[in-house]
Amino acid sequence: MKTQKRTARIGTVAAILLLSTVFSPARSALSAAGPVKALIVTGQNYHPWKMTSEALKQMLEDTGLFQVDIAVSPPAKASMKSFNPNFAAYRLVVLDYSGDDWPSATQKAFVSYVKNGGGVIVYHSANNTFPKWPEYNEIIGLAGWGERTDKAGPYVYWKDGQVVRDAGPGVCGYHGPEHSFLVVNRDSTHPITAGLPDRWMHATDELYGLLRGPAKNLTILATAYFAPEESGTGRHEPVLFTVNYGAGRVFHTVLGHARPESPHPALECAGFIVTFQRGAEWAATGKVTQKVPADFPGTSRDFRTPEDVRRWPGYRPPSLETILHDLDSLEYSRNEEVIYRLREYVLNHRNDAAGRADSEERLLGFLVMSKNAAAKLAVCRELRLIGTEKSVRILEQMLLKEETADMARYALEKIPGAAADRALLGALETAQDGGKLGIISSLGARKAAEAVKPLAGLLADQEPAVASASAISLGKIGGKEGTAALFGAYDKAQRPFKADLASALLLCAEECLSSRDYASADGIFGKILGSQPPLVPVVLRQAALKGKIMAAEKDTARSLILETLTGGLQEMHEPAIGLVPEVFKESEIGPVLALLPKLPEAGQVQLLAVLAGYPKDAVRPAVLAAAKSASPDVRIAAVKALARVGDPSTVPILAERAAGSRGSEQLAARTSLWTLPGKAVDEAILFRLVASPDDPVKNELIQAAGERRIVSGKNLLMTMAGSGPPSINPEAAKALRAVAAPGDIPELLGILLGMTEETAQEEMENTIGALAQKISDPSARGDAVEGLLAPAPDAKALPVTDIPKRCLLYRTLGKTGDDSSLGLLRAALRDANAAVQDSAIRALSDWPNPTPREDVLKIAQNSKDLTHQVLALRGFVRMISLEKYQSPEAAVRSLKTALDLTTRPDEKKLVLGALADFACPEALALAESLLTVEGVREEAQAAVAAIKEKLEIPKTN
Amino acid sequence: MKRRQFLKTLPIAAAGVAGFPTIVSASALGRQGAVAPSNRIVMAGIGFGMMGIPNMEVLLGKDEVQWVAVCDLDKNHLAEAKGIVDTKYGNTDCAAYTDFRELLARPDIDAVSLAVPDHWHAFLAISCARAGWDIYGEKPFSHSLREGRAMCDAVKRYGRIWQTGSWQRSVEKFRPACELVRNGRIGKVRQVEVGLPEGHYDFARTFGQEAITPPPPELDYDFWVGPAPYSPYCKARVHMNWRWNMDFGGGQLMDWIGHHGDIAHWGMGWDTAGPVEVEGRGEFPTSGIYNSALRYRVTAKYADGTPMVIAGGHPDIWSGTKWIGEYGWVYVDRGRFETQPASLVNEVIGPNEIQLYKSTDHYQNFLDCVKTRTPTITPAEVAHRSASVGHLSVIAIELGRKIRWDPAAEAIIGDPEAERLLSRSYRKPWMLPQ
8 A cells, every 4th residue: 555655645735736747837938047046945845855855846847837856855864964055056946854953064054055146945844944044034034843942033913904923922933734725815015926816725735833933024915814623823923934034035835734645635636736935936036927827726615625726627538538548458456547537538538429338338348359368357246226228138148158157247237227127138048157156146126027937936946045146136126926836835945944935025025015905915914923833934924914003904913912912822913012112002011011011021121111102190000010020120121211201200119120120120220210301300309308318319419400401400419509408519500500590600619618528528629611612712711719819809798708718719719720710820829828838739730721731830849748749730631632723742841851750650641651642762762761660661662653654654644 | 353452442443332321230330139030031141252252241241131041153153242241240151053943943032232344234134024023233333224224114014113323313412412402502504514423443353364275164155145245265354354344344334423423413303214315425435345445525414404414534624523503513433522512511401402312321221121112212213323424435436427316205306326335235045034
């Protein structure tokens, strides 16, 4: 696969780029002055630079303007001393390089090249490299990654019609998953973008965001909105821009991401190629003479199908001659591409009668001429699609030959009309062994009525497989004749052939049922039902009983079921019970209910499930009786049925059963209590909650109130959380999560501060935290708690002063996760009281987002208390995984920091667990460094394996 | 072949394994004492090349199951499967068959686990149903749409219980997500998005091994090809990677439609519905023996006009299932459940609202239903509908045009060529049983 893909990749890019010559300007324009010399610098890049540099070269050459050389650096970590391209000999340098630092002489030569008027293209990841080379960063204008921080320069993006330079803090460089996006032309006066549409759709690409840099003399030409739905920044990020550096012109395109394997939609996108070609000419010469192609992608296309962007003009599909010529040398598992071209041709010519007839004729000609079995199979697959009676003659000849019989059938089976039937019937007489079976199969699949007579004859064939196959096909063909033929053989037949005939007859009878010929259906079902058990297996007789009940008048059907359940064989109970709802109305169910307790256990279980579908009042007493059965299976089935047939009066039974049983029975009772419909049931639950003297039962009812979201029970639950017996406080506090609203938070805080038991406090903290998440303004989520800890000066309230209570409030802040509360917690860290400090540390370590990442790191580094160190460290590791805008390498560096702080194997394991999410060589190295560490060897091995696995898989984003 | 170790390290399958419900033994569920032998469900398994072993291991752990036979036409797979059963019971009693026809003759089997390549699904499902066995069958449900219909009819005719390996319905947040959508929490749904994997995944580490060689002695290759058109043996064609050739499997689209597409249907209440129009495109390899789509994008429009976008390799369609409604969206995948507004995630669906089938253990649900004779959480008809939209997508991509579909009659409207693609002919001597 890998080798094929490589071929395909190069093939694809080359093919697309060849087509791109369609866009070339008149080659003569510059030829008088000779081509412009351009140099592509590459050799180190985490993208497939061998492919990209060749592709860029071809794009440049396709303009007819450039003569291109490629300078390949030594590989990563090798000595760079020898790397000193002669920049001065060129007018354009294309940077497709992201890797080790250049020697200082090379750096100097490059800077002087640009200063003196040299043209530069910064392509995609070239803006990731050389973070510590100030001139380079000025030349490229904006950059990302590579350990850059906010010191790299401001963020530059587009907002409200102008360029924003934002020097605020934050990471440098980010991309999300690849996606297709709209590029907006921001400067239609610049030579590069003049004449391009106002906006165009760009094919699937990696969009860069959060770039920062010196951004001096920078002109934005085009931006793209990095939508939050695409895990984006919500900013209009610059994607094409220019920088003037000394006398040099720099064109920077962040587009054109290349994946490790094809396809490469971004590189093949017309929008990328054309802007790259125009940018190159401008950087080298200061003007653009290339014409914008007439079909440059616009916005009129369907945004949702980015492939349209890549559909190039000038594509001429090959002729059928060419295809068939290539097809004749088809080998299995080799050049199978030709099969797609064949399919494409056939589909493209299906709509005009002449073209279609022509395709068919030439395909048939190929079948006659070719000796290649694989190719003929491919052609038969096409005839399967478009073949007509015209194909029958040649397919019929193939049907007679062992090596082509199957492929001929693939086509013939699908060709409508009597001629194909006749061809198959003709071959039936001469075909041998397996070939005969194939033809019988096709005749059945075609439901060929003419086949009934010959197939009937074959029911008596010496070869059992032929007789069986004929029975199956006769069943599929059905009809009066088919049925008669099967009947004819039925009485005399022995095992196992009789069973084949019986299943075929079942099909015939089903056909009678659906055409409402009940008498015939009843006749067939009766015949099978009356057969001797050893000759016809139970399952077929069960099917026949079902059919017989379905075919009967309702009265007869009811007696059939009742007779079966009272006197019949136990093995026939199952189909009878299954049909109860079909034939017994609510008012007629009495006799069935009476039978319920008398049935064997399995029958009771099955019947209870069936009864659950009946109107409640008709069946509830019987189900309640069964709920007291001595058999656990029957009890569980009854309790489950009560979810549908229960009513308010069933509430106490279910609650007591939930409190008094375990395992499946408890689960069934709880599920029924939680799902039994009706407002009256809600009221019954609240009433029992007050009335029941038993705490376990009360807890079941409280849980049910939460699960059922009984909002009217809110006040009652608040009372029970605050002042009820201690054994029900936690459950009540938990249930409030579902029934209370954010507006109740102040009251819940009051209850929390009155609580003494830790379990109850924890449940209440979690409830308050969950309710706070429903407040739409994230910076208001902690307001109620903050108001108690530090009331605003104009508020009349006084702060809570009692230390244990303050601790509870700090802990609750950790649950509400409001970043604007962090100031209070940071202050609490410095509190003199150890308990307050402890609560603040716990709240910060639990924080649901990564904002306080540095805070917890400091705690982990500086705390003297082992528990606090561990809590903070765990929080830190968790927050690294939560951080959205970071490269894997940056995450690994943070994890390394965490690892250096660990003292116990437990935390090392945590770091190892997180590492696997950030697969990169650094992660691998870090995981491998722990392979020899006692206590975490296994985890390190697992992490190494997981990272290797991820690094090995071709990444697509 | 070390399939189990392999599955454990595999990202996609690992996500699946990790997502499996914790296995709780029956005794922990409060069944006092062991299940009496007479009450046990006697099981056999056919196909142990990939999902057969993990499925069997879970079922083997259930007290009410007695495993008596295994069947595989690869003798190595067979020996591994028999070894697992024999180790579990501490004896050598587990019967081993290379020919399922011998297994089918056994009168003592109650239920069977089927985990064979797609091109064998219908044949074995119908044969086992006719033998009176209940079936735990892997997805995709069927290899062609018409086979799927025949399978449903057979399961119904012979009164069998069917569970599909679409286990997402039984784990994690899939049900709560669907309940939010069903109860109108995001208003009328404007678009459903189903994001599936792209490309081909080298499950067996046999990519590139396309040289035609004699099949290994342990594998009866002609039998393995069975009803599919014959192609010569090469290593890359068989175990675990057969899926990437459309003669034997259905590519990523069919492999995953029974998961995320199935969940999409559940959330929309489309368990017995189907699209009315399907249109899509795909990109295909240009060489080699694999010919299922690498990237693809399909829009299937349902009767009320709601479009379902099914895509692989299109990052704007997130992996998993997303319903976009008037007031927000609900998104669910393995290990992910997100909503807009975010607070919807914690919404409780009360008893007076639409409650969906609740199962927390896909295998236990099968065994429970075998006992109660009630439909499982993913019965045949439901699985057939989930697979149908996949089959129609494959046909629309293959023909490169919009096809129209009557979901009630299960018929293509006005396109005889598309109609021809609804079924496949069987290679001799095989024919679809009934």
